[in-house]
Amino acid sequence: MSYWTHEYLLRTWGGPMIQAEFLRDVMKPFFVPRVFSGFNLFLDKPQLLPDAVDLIARECKSKRAFIVTDEYAVRFAPKVMSPYEKRHGISFDTWAKARPDAPIDTVKDCAEQIKRFKPDLIFALGGGSAMDTAKAAWLLYEHPDVKLEILSPLVPLNLRHKAKLVAIPTTSGTGSEVSGVAVISFPDGVKLPVAGALPEFVPDFALLDPNLTVGMPPELTAGTGADALAHAIDGFMAPKSDEINQAIAQKTIQMIFEWLPRAYADGGDIMPRMKMQQAAMMAGIPLANAGSGISHALGHTIGGLFHIHHGVMVLLFIPYELQAYSKVTDRFLGLCDMLGVRDVDSDPNSLSNLIAKIRDFMASLNLPVSLMDAGVAFEALEKHMDMILEQTPTDPAFYFGWYDLTREQLKDIFLCAYEGKLLDMQSETWR
Numbered sequence: 001m002s003y004w005t006h007e008y009l010l011r012t013w014g015g016p017m018i019q020a021e022f023l024r025d026v027m028k029p030f031f032v033p034r035v036f037s038g039f040n041l042f043l044d045k046p047q048l049l050p051d052a053v054d055l056i057a058r059e060c061k062s063k064r065a066f067i068v069t070d071e072y073a074v075r076f077a078p079k080v081m082s083p084y085e086k087r088h089g090i091s092f093d094t095w096a097k098a099r100p101d102a103p104i105d106t107v108k109d110c111a112e113q114i115k116r117f118k119p120d121l122i123f124a125l126g127g128g129s130a131m132d133t134a135k136a137a138w139l140l141y142e143h144p145d146v147k148l149e150i151l152s153p154l155v156p157l158n159l160r161h162k163a164k165l166v167a168i169p170t171t172s173g174t175g176s177e178v179s180g181v182a183v184i185s186f187p188d189g190v191k192l193p194v195a196g197a198l199p200e201f202v203p204d205f206a207l208l209d210p211n212l213t214v215g216m217p218p219e220l221t222a223g224t225g226a227d228a229l230a231h232a233i234d235g236f237m238a239p240k241s242d243e244i245n246q247a248i249a250q251k252t253i254q255m256i257f258e259w260l261p262r263a264y265a266d267g268g269d270i271m272p273r274m275k276m277q278q279a280a281m282m283a284g285i286p287l288a289n290a291g292s293g294i295s296h297a298l299g300h301t302i303g304g305l306f307h308i309h310h311g312v313m314v315l316l317f318i319p320y321e322l323q324a325y326s327k328v329t330d331r332f333l334g335l336c337d338m339l340g341v342r343d344v345d346s347d348p349n350s351l352s353n354l355i356a357k358i359r360d361f362m363a364s365l366n367l368p369v370s371l372m373d374a375g376v377a378f379e380a381l382e383k384h385m386d387m388i389l390e391q392t393p394t395d396p397a398f399y400f401g402w403y404d405l406t407r408e409q410l411k412d413i414f415l416c417a418y419e420g421k422l423l424d425m426q427s428e429t430w431r
């Protein structure tokens with residue numbers, strides 16, 4: 001099967017274009033949804049002043065709204081629907097068959113049901129996969145003839161002629177509630193990001209109610225929090241990241257260091273839940289507007305192959321991303337200052353301190369720092385190495401690095417990551 005990621009011009013020019021200094025300031029779109037965060041987002045009685053329900057209901061002229069969700073998060077659908085039904089007479093149809101990785105057949109099934117119901121408001125309720133399914137199905141509702149697999153990210157999506165999108169996350173990590181990408185999967189195992197020339201997939205509204213994330217098991221809290229931390233670091237370090245994105249990313253990193261251990265320790269403590277929900281949303285903003293990082297390209301390949309949690313995998317590769325980028329930028333010093341680990345006499349020492357700080361944090365959450373700890377067998381890694389080295393550079397997240405890594409450099413990263421050893425930046429491979 002052919003995908004847009006195989007397209008010659010995008011593969012050969014896409015990366016350099018994103019990295020190019022002279023293009024970075026040509027146009028800086030900054031897309032964010034209207035965000036509501038708090039405990040009272042779904043009240044059945046009107047409030048003294050207009051609230052989120054009133055503002056969102058205004059977008060629903062047909063009085064028909066649609067919920068895209070999964071078999072877990074569907075339990076929250078009555079709570080979401082209730083104020084819109086009672087206060088604004090809006091009727092709902094619900095599709096609750098979203099599956100992990102948003103398989104293309106479920107996206108098409110969802111789009112068919114949306115087409116029959118003709119809503120002008122779509123609620124995406126759930127984790128990243130439910131939100132990605134909703135985004136892709138929304139696109140098929142607006143433009144039924146679109147072929148998602150070959151849709152170039154250079155083409156505008158031209159959304160919002162039929163419906164607007166409200167995102168309600170039930171996990172705190174993917175940032176999909178503010179991101180401009182839908183990642184969907186195909187029967188041959190390919191996970192494909194679908195995005196437009198502008199981040200049009202950024203939802204119109206994001207509703208963050210921490211009650212929807214209460215009771216998440218500790219491993220999932222750590223894994224999704226790890227994803228948010230990786231997004232924030234990627235978002236800070238991405239070549240395209242400007243002051244707006246860096247400011248948000250920095251504050252997000254601080255919040256995650258402060259609140260994730262508490263959310264991990266007690267899944268029922270509502271304040272850490274709320275802070276992590278906000279941090280995950282904030283981490284999604286630079287991700288949407290400045291881009292991802294090579295941590296995601298490295299993590300996608302290995303995570304997909306060995307079925308390891310996305311957040312766990314991408315954070316594991318963050319130290320290698322920081323090392324690789326340090327060859328051409330000292331931007332990591334901003335993170336060192338913020339986390340209080342800068343050595344004013346030596347940038348390499350500052351980088352080592354930063355990596356140690358991140359790895360200590362990972363260890364405190366029982367997150368693996370090496371592929372070996374993550375359960376990858378060396379023989380399996382060796383056996384698949386050629387495929388891993390072929391596939392990683394085709395991952396669109398790879399375009400967001402500072403430069404194109406060579407095959408030898410990539411191999412060195414994967415072999416070092418197996419043991420959790422850091423790269424030798426003085427070696428022939430990295431000089």
Ligand SMILES: [Fe+2]
Binds near residue numbers: 174296310311314
């Ligand atoms: Fe991620």
